[in-house]
Every structure is written in C-alpha cells, then in structure tokens.
Amino acid sequence: MKITSLKLNNFRNYKSLSLDFSNKQNIIIGPNGVGKTNIVEAIYVLAITKSFRGSLDKVLINTKSNEMVIEGRVKDRIFHDYKLSLSDDGKTVKVDNNKVVKLSNYISRINVIIFTPEDTNIIKDSPTSRRNLLNIEISQYDQSYLHILNEYNKILKQRNAFLKLMYVNKLASPDYLWILTEKLVDIGLQICSYREKFINGINEYYDDIYKSITNKNGLKVSYVSTYKNKKKDELLKKYRYYMDRDIVLGKTSIGVHHDDIIFSIDGNNLKDFGSEGEQKNAIICFKLAEIEMYIKDKKKYPILILDDLFSCLDAKKINNILKKLNKNLQIFITTTDLKNINTKILNNCTVFNIKNEKVVKKVYE
Numbered sequence: 001m002k003i004t005s006l007k008l009n010n011f012r013n014y015k016s017l018s019l020d021f022s023n024k025q026n027i028i029i030g031p032n033g034v035g036k037t038n039i040v041e042a043i044y045v046l047a048i049t050k051s052f053r054g055s056l057d058k059v060l061i062n063t064k065s066n067e068m069v070i071e072g073r074v075k076d077r078i079f080h081d082y083k084l085s086l087s088d089d090g091k092t093v094k095v096d097n098n099k100v101v102k103l104s105n106y107i108s109r110i111n112v113i114i115f116t117p118e119d120t121n122i123i124k125d126s127p128t129s130r131r132n133l134l135n136i137e138i139s140q141y142d143q144s145y146l147h148i149l150n151e152y153n154k155i156l157k158q159r160n161a162f163l164k165l166m167y168v169n170k171l172a173s174p175d176y177l178w179i180l181t182e183k184l185v186d187i188g189l190q191i192c193s194y195r196e197k198f199i200n201g202i203n204e205y206y207d208d209i210y211k212s213i214t215n216k217n218g219l220k221v222s223y224v225s226t227y228k229n230k231k232k233d234e235l236l237k238k239y240r241y242y243m244d245r246d247i248v249l250g251k252t253s254i255g256v257h258h259d260d261i262i263f264s265i266d267g268n269n270l271k272d273f274g275s276e277g278e279q280k281n282a283i284i285c286f287k288l289a290e291i292e293m294y295i296k297d298k299k300k301y302p303i304l305i306l307d308d309l310f311s312c313l314d315a316k317k318i319n320n321i322l323k324k325l326n327k328n329l330q331i332f333i334t335t336t337d338l339k340n341i342n343t344k345i346l347n348n349c350t351v352f353n354i355k356n357e358k359v360v361k362k363v364y365e
Contacts, residue, residue, distance in 0.1 A: 001111055001301055002330045003043060005073045010065035012038040013357055022350035027341070028334045030354035036334040040305045043332065046070045046084050047110035048136065049093060049103050057086055074110055082110065104150060108143040111294060111302035115287050117312050123271050123279045127260040134261065137290060138198050145194045152187045155180055156257060164250040185235045188256045192227035199223040199261065205289040213320055214281060218266040221286065225259040280312050284321065295326065305332045315340040
C-alpha cells in the first residue's frame with residue numbers, strides 16, 4: 001500500500017499544498033513549528049478520519065477558513081482516490097468520488113502504522129490509552145471489529161442509562177436490564193476474541209524484533225480482561241453479583257470497556273519497573289510487530305509513519321530499525337536534521353525540506 005500524492009486545502013497551517021511521494025522512503029525535514037508533523041498527520045487523518053494528536057476536529061481547519069479538505073491517491077493493488085472534508089456541517093469521506101455514508105465502512109481501507117513521541121506515554125498512562133491503542137489498530141486490521149465495537153458502546157450506553165433509571169425508580173423492572181446485559185455479554189465475548197487474537201499475533205514477532213534492536217529478550221504484551229477464558233453463563237453471574245452496585249453507581253462495573261494490556265520484560269510490568277528507554281522500545285516494537293502481521297496475514301504492506309523519532313530513541317538504534325524494515329514498505333520520517341540518518345539509508349530517499357510553509361522536494365541518489 002502506497003500513498004502516491006496528497007493535496008491539502010486549509011489543513012492546519014497549509015492553505016494549499018500538493019505533494020507527490022516516493023513509494024519507498026520520504027523524509028520531511030525542517031525546524032520545529034514549521035508543519036512537518038502536519039503533513040504526516042494529514043495522511044493519518046485521511047486514513048483514520050481523526051488526528052493521532054487527540055485534537056478536536058475543528059482545530060484541523062485553517063483559522064482563516066471554515067472548511068478543510070484532504071485528498072490522496074493510494075495504490076493498493078489498484079489506485080483509489082480518497083477525499084475527506086471537514087466543516088461546521090460535519091465530516092464527509094469519499095472513495096473514487098463516491099460518498100461513504102458510515103465512517104465505519106471507510107476506516108481500514110488505508111492502513112497506517114504510526115509512531116510518535118507521545119506514544120511512549122501509552123505504557124505510563126491509564127488503561128483507557130491502551131484500549132484506544134487496541135481499538136484503533138484492530139479497527140484498521142479488521143473492519144468488522146469496528147462495527148462490533150460501535151454496537152457494544154451503543155448497548156453499554158443504553159444499559160448505563162437504564163441503571164440510572166432503576167436507581168431513581170425503585171419499581172422499574174430489571175427484565176429490560178437483563179436483555180441489555182445478555183446482548184452486552186454476547187458482543188463483549190466477540191470483542192474479547194478479536195483482542196486476544198490480535199495480541200497473540202503481536203507476540204509472535206514481538207520479542208524477536210526487540211532482540212534484533214536491543215540484543216536483549218523477554219519482551220511480552222499480555223491481554224487482561226474479565227471476559228478472557230469465560231463462558232456466557234459465568235459472565236452473567238458476575239453481572240448479577242454486581243447489579244446492586246451498578247444501580248447505585250449508574251454505570252457498568254465489568255466488561256471489555258475495562259480491558260487492559262500489560263507490557264513486560266521477564267515478567268516485570270514496564271509501567272512499574274521499566275525505564276523510559278525500555279518503555280519506548282516496547283512501543284516501537286509493538287508497531288513493528290503489527291507490520292509483520294499485515295505482511296503475513298493480509299499480504300499487505302501498511303504505510304509507516306515515524307514522527308520525530310530521533311527525539312525518542314538514539315540515532316544508532318533508529319538506524320538499526322530502518323535497516324531492518326521491509327524494503328516494500330512506504331515510510332515517512334519527520335526530523336529536524338538529516339545528520340542523524342545513515343547516508344546509506346538516505347540513498348534513494350525523497351526529502352521534503354520545509355521553510356516558511358513552502359516545501360522543497362529533493363531526491364537523494
């Protein structure tokens with residue numbers, strides 16, 4: 001999978017920008033604050049329909065406009081044209097000029113793996129951050145997962161609303177609550193299965209990649225869920241046990257919306273015992289393991305974005321990573337200095353130098 005061209009209109013600091021990319025390595029260079037990350041962010045937004053920065057949609061629109069448009073041509077066996085528009089009226093996506101009504105039917109068409117400096121906080125942050133990681137990555141990997149996840153969240157919202165009603169109205173019948181609970185369990189078991197399979201797939205490659213980068217081993221990621229290895233009847237008993245508590249709290253105490261993943265080395269949780277360097281390595285290895293899954297299972301090469309990587313890892317380690325990457329991958333790297341990048345890697349790279357919001361393209365040979 002390759003994105004061959006990108007057009008931006010009123011996206012962030014770019015009023016109008018048109019770029020043609022190399023199908024191999026693309027390096028975007030410039031001082032901080034000139035818009036390097038904005039370019040790779042646009043690629044990500046075109047694929048996922050939202051920013052990896054956690055920004056509100058409205059901040060993606062140039063301050064002097066009320067609408068922004070991202071267009072990209074992507075080759076995935078054949079060429080497709082993608083378009084995402086955002087305005088006060090909402091968000092619209094098109095494929096080959098045909099509107100896609102549901103975003104859930106659009107996401108997963110463009111596969112993007114991204115590593116950013118903020119990703120290193122995933123291990124230290126709350127379980128919500130790690131669930132978001134799972135949900136975004138699996139949704140790209142398997143479109144059906146996003147449909148199931150949306151249905152789960154819809155039923156969870158209904159169940160929580162009815163719990164609050166039961167707290168206020170003591171005469172409310174629990175029958176409807178148990179209808180919702182059964183649906184929640186059925187869908188939750190499916191989500192658990194997707195997540196467990198995905199984490200097992202990561203672990204097939206995880207430690208080997210870690211060893212190739214650090215000459216150490218023992219890296220593992222574990223999936224933690226109340227649903228794991230449980231049958232429907234067992235889970236329904238748990239929901240009955242927590243029913244009174246749920247009514248008082250007005251929310252559902254157990255379920256896959258409380259799932260977590262644990263990163264560990266030699267059985268030690270990296271959140272509690274890992275150094276910052278080990279935590280960074282764990283996340284970048286997770287992303288690289290995803291690429292191997294795509295290649296093996298999907299027979300696809302996702303687009304890889306490495307945003308400001310040199311602020312996270314030392315140059316030697318990064319160059320080792322770049323040397324080991326599959327030659328069929330299209331890669332985007334943002335950096336402030338080319339000196340960090342091995343000259344052999346620079347060969348046949350396309351470099352986009354940003355100065356004063358203007359992009360100068362140069363091909364290294």
